[in-house]
Amino acid sequence: MNHSNQVTQEFLDSAQYATASILRYEAVYGEDFVSPGGREITIELVGRMKLAPESRVLDVGCGLGGSAFVMARDFNLRVDGIDLSKNMLAIANEKLAAHGLSERINFKWGDCLELDRPGYYDAIYSRDVFLHIEDKTRLISALYASLRPGGQLLFTDYCCGKKPWSEPFSAYVDDRGYILHTLPDYAELISKAGFEQVEYQDITDRFISILQSDLNKIAALDLVDMDRANLEQSWRDKVVRAKSGDQRWGMFSAVKGS
Numbered sequence: 001m002n003h004s005n006q007v008t009q010e011f012l013d014s015a016q017y018a019t020a021s022i023l024r025y026e027a028v029y030g031e032d033f034v035s036p037g038g039r040e041i042t043i044e045l046v047g048r049m050k051l052a053p054e055s056r057v058l059d060v061g062c063g064l065g066g067s068a069f070v071m072a073r074d075f076n077l078r079v080d081g082i083d084l085s086k087n088m089l090a091i092a093n094e095k096l097a098a099h100g101l102s103e104r105i106n107f108k109w110g111d112c113l114e115l116d117r118p119g120y121y122d123a124i125y126s127r128d129v130f131l132h133i134e135d136k137t138r139l140i141s142a143l144y145a146s147l148r149p150g151g152q153l154l155f156t157d158y159c160c161g162k163k164p165w166s167e168p169f170s171a172y173v174d175d176r177g178y179i180l181h182t183l184p185d186y187a188e189l190i191s192k193a194g195f196e197q198v199e200y201q202d203i204t205d206r207f208i209s210i211l212q213s214d215l216n217k218i219a220a221l222d223l224v225d226m227d228r229a230n231l232e233q234s235w236r237d238k239v240v241r242a243k244s245g246d247q248r249w250g251m252f253s254a255v256k257g258s
């Protein structure tokens with residue numbers, strides 16, 4: 001991270017999203033995904049937006065492109081994906097060519113604080129990305145500016161319970177450099193940016209059940225014992241943090257007024 005605690009490409013690509021880590025996340029979350037629930041929850045969430053075919057969607061922090069592939073193939077949408085990790089985008093672009101979806105999807109390297117198509121998108125979708133962003137007010141204003149009037153915002157993100165947090169949760173958040181909010185505080189930031197129909201749902205129970213079924217997948221992965229033990233432990237730790245109420249998973253939706 002740089003002085004302002006703003007996440008940088010170097011920080012992401014050398015630590016959490018080093019290529020080996022990305023591939024390990026993908027092995028657990030499912031092909032093309034680096035977020036809980038993989039393809040199944042993506043179909044559900046994209047379906048909630050009820051977008052007309054050919055709508056233009058921005059996938060913020062597109063990762064390996066899993067959501068974009070679902071949106072283009074299953075919902076006939078046009079997608080721009082932006083991500084700050086060069087490692088993610090290198091793999092995403094290989095997958096894009098292999099899936100033959102280049103006509104409908106464009107992946108671009110960049111920071112989601114610096115969006116450059118004002119008023120262009122019918123919807124903005126994002127999965128578990130904004131935890132990396134310190135200046136959420138600036139972020140949400142940038143998203144607002146990129147939507148056309150009437151455009152929709154839908155995202156999931158890691159959130160937190162009220163402080164004080166347990167010592168292990170504080171250490172985890174510090175180590176990752178995450179910037180987390182409670183769900184109501186987050187919703188207030190979204191409203192303050194000008195969004196209407198702001199709704200949110202605490203989906204931590206869903207998070208816990210996904211993590212628990214991921215543990216079965218980890219048991220079946222072709223890993224050396226030490227790697228498996230570490231991966232299992234990190235997933236069990238997430239379950240403990242989520243059950244304690246410190247770590248939460250939020251789903252947010254809002255509309256830019258006409």
Ligand SMILES: C[S@@+](CC[C@H](N)C(=O)[O-])C[C@H]1O[C@@H](n2cnc3c(N)ncnc32)[C@H](O)[C@@H]1O
Nearest residue numbers: 033034035061063083084085111112127129132
């Ligand atoms: C947990 S991964 C989720 C990836 C993808 N959304 C998915 O569901 O598979 C978080 C992603 O956010 C990206 N990211 C973090 N900070 C970013 C920023 N400032 N601008 C764009 N992308 C960012 C990371 O590089 C990473 O690909």
